[in-house]
Amino acid sequence: MTDTNRLKLLNDALDQFAVDRDWDQFHNPKNLCMALSGEVGELIEHFQWLTPEQSERLSDEKLAAVTAEMADVYLYLIRLAQKLDVDLVDAAFEKIAVNARKYPAERVRGSAKKYTEYDKPS
Amino acid sequence: MTDTNRLKLLNDALDQFAVDRDWDQFHNPKNLCMALSGEVGELIEHFQWLTPEQSERLSDEKLAAVTAEMADVYLYLIRLAQKLDVDLVDAAFEKIAVNARKYPAERVRGSAKKYTEYDKPS
Amino acid sequence: MTDTNRLKLLNDALDQFAVDRDWDQFHNPKNLCMALSGEVGELIEHFQWLTPEQSERLSDEKLAAVTAEMADVYLYLIRLAQKLDVDLVDAAFEKIAVNARKYPAERVRGSAKKYTEYDKPS
């Protein structure tokens, strides 16, 4: 199956899920954005007390829980994209191009300063 | 680009972006989860003062800004998935199946109560 | 009791809570900021499917749950302030003064446009 077909199936499944439950009435962009934010909150709780190093070596049980939260984040992001008629993959490619112009590799290499800081006279 | 590998190309582009800037050193799951959360915060700011109805009728300018934030959310989610070796699309399909069992359509139709509330004796 | 004394007691109680559990080791600003974000995620989940009008008329049970989440947000905010040696009340007064300059009342009355939008030539 091509990625395009996989993503289409996923979109269709998500749409059907809401239709079957008559939940579409709740799925306006404002609400979906809140639901997305709530799921990210659940995701962040898994990492809040871990050191960066521990976050790279999750137990199987923890990874399964984290994966489920990531899926929830992704599902609400897709649902929001459906409602706004946004193609997430296209938008992502476009954003990488924008970011590449904002943060030229030769200028920012190895630094995590936000791009605006590079615009200050030094 | 063929349809087959849009997601693979997106993953590769994102990976290369970090390598070119030597930013991989910052991309542990804990940090990426925070970055994801920060982008969701930027997304939510676009919707916070809108009514639900207004959120369904964004101006072209607003939609472009919202799309860019959604792309940022998606990119950090993909990056996190890369670091944890998670297939987002598989995880999403699996989560829909889990949710379908948690929220049987005939039981929850038209209600937004959280599934735990359905487990209470009535 | 004066407000200053109440806040001092609250700070002391929170500090003692962490000391008693040997949790201070986890309470660096990065981690506390994540914990704060996680609690806000739990708060937002209570409101995500409500209309703005419904959010103004919470049931007693819902209000109790929301209050508990707000307390969690406040506690982590205080804890972060302790670690960064920030006086939250002073900072809040200062921020109101800054905001008053950014958003002059006569200019922004009744509009929720972000202040940057007022800076654009019209």
Added chain:
Amino acid sequence: MTDTNRLKLLNDALDQFAVDRDWDQFHNPKNLCMALSGEVGELIEHFQWLTPEQSERLSDEKLAAVTAEMADVYLYLIRLAQKLDVDLVDAAFEKIAVNARKYPAERVRGSAKKYTEYDKPS
């Protein structure tokens, strides 16, 4: 200002700020919860690429920026409390008491496991 009523004065200032701008119309609990979440997103962006150790040694410039974001978080939390008629300090004391029962010191000392994990048979 006397110590007695610092919090009351802060509440009044915040209320007046909204009245002067006719912004009260936007300040329902749902919207305020989103605004709170957006500010936490801005706060988290300051910490996302820092190590835990770096987060404990912020530069003066960074600390000033972080303090301003914490003030924004606090202001929206107070505003939300106003609208829901919640006394934040009372709620915080009450939550500490609840947490003390959930996480008995002698049982959880030095561990960051979430309290639910302690309920599992070991």
